[in-house]
Amino acid sequence: MTTLALRHARVRYGPLEALHGVTLAAPTPGLTVLLGRNGSGRTTALRALAGTVPLSAGAVVWDGTDITRVPAHERARRGLHLVPERQAVFGSLTVRENLELAAPAYSPAFKAYPQLEALLPRRAGTLSGGEQRMLALARALLAHARVLLVDEPTQGMSPTVAARTYALLAGLDACVVVAEQRLPPALRDRTSAHTPVLVYELRRGAVVFSGEAAEREPIRAAPRTRPQPGPPPSPHPNPSE
Numbered sequence: 584m585t586t587l588a589l590r591h592a593r594v595r596y597g598p599l600e601a602l603h604g605v606t607l608a609a610p611t612p613g614l615t616v617l618l619g620r621n622g623s624g625r626t627t628a629l630r631a632l633a634g635t636v637p638l639s640a641g642a643v644v645w646d647g648t649d650i651t652r653v654p655a656h657e658r659a660r661r662g663l664h665l666v667p668e669r670q671a672v673f674g675s676l677t678v679r680e681n682l683e684l685a686a687p688a689y690s691p692a693f694k695a696y697p698q699l700e701a702l703l704p705r706r707a708g709t710l711s712g713g714e715q716r717m718l719a720l721a722r723a724l725l726a727h728a729r730v731l732l733v734d735e736p737t738q739g740m741s742p743t744v745a746a747r748t749y750a751l752l753a754g755l756d757a758c759v760v761v762a763e764q765r766l767p768p769a770l771r772d773r774t775s776a777h778t779p780v781l782v783y784e785l786r787r788g789a790v791v792f793s794g795e796a797a798e799r800e801p802i803r804a805a806p807r808t809r810p811q812p813g814p815p816p817s818p819h820p821n822p823s824e
Contacts, residue, residue, distance in 0.1 A: 594624075678699060
């Protein structure tokens with residue numbers, strides 16, 4: 584089984600430490616979700632796996648081999664594909680040219696996202712945010728990566744397209760790791776043993792929860808307490824009061 588893992592990983596941005604000894608493992612096949620709010624460290628963890636940010640301590644391990652010092656382009660050559668949150672497509676190229684760079688025979692991308700076919704002559708930089716995410720993910724699917732890392736995969740998508748996107752990602756025969764602010768309901772309800780959905784929730788650079796998606800309870804706001812009504816006014820008030 585292919586596994587991509589961080590072991591006691593620390594990442595620093597100047598004097599600030601963004602990851603404080605994070606340990607996590609993502610299996611193949613399977614979907615792993617890194618959850619957390621902005622500033623939690625989820626995106627940094629994703630970049631550490633991809634090799635686009637260096638570790639100050641700890642290790643990145645792939646199939647039992649320490650790849651901490653392997654540069655990002657070499658990890659990509661070995662089958663690791665990163666889809667960042669921003670600048671995930673070539674904005675000056677058309678949709679067709681973006682797809683052709685991923686695979687000359689790009690028609691399978693339309694099975695995942697039929698909307699892209701009508702957009703083929705458009706410059707990618709003129710697409711909406713959701714359309715750009717579809718294009719970026721279609722390119723990633725065409726690459727048949729062994730490991731797929733995606734930051735905010737459904738940002739800007741309609742609920743229907745987002746649900747289809749997660750069904751595609753969860754069904755891949757690959758190690759898939761995504762970073763999200765909230766756990767999508769479709770993943771919380773997914774209980775297939777063949778495609779486990781694992782969750783690591785990060786807060787301030789540390790893991791605060793790890794387990795299967797179904798085990799994680801959604802965060803709910805505390806119910807408001809209504810003020811209790813006082814006693815009814817007396818029908819005959821005392822004039823001396």
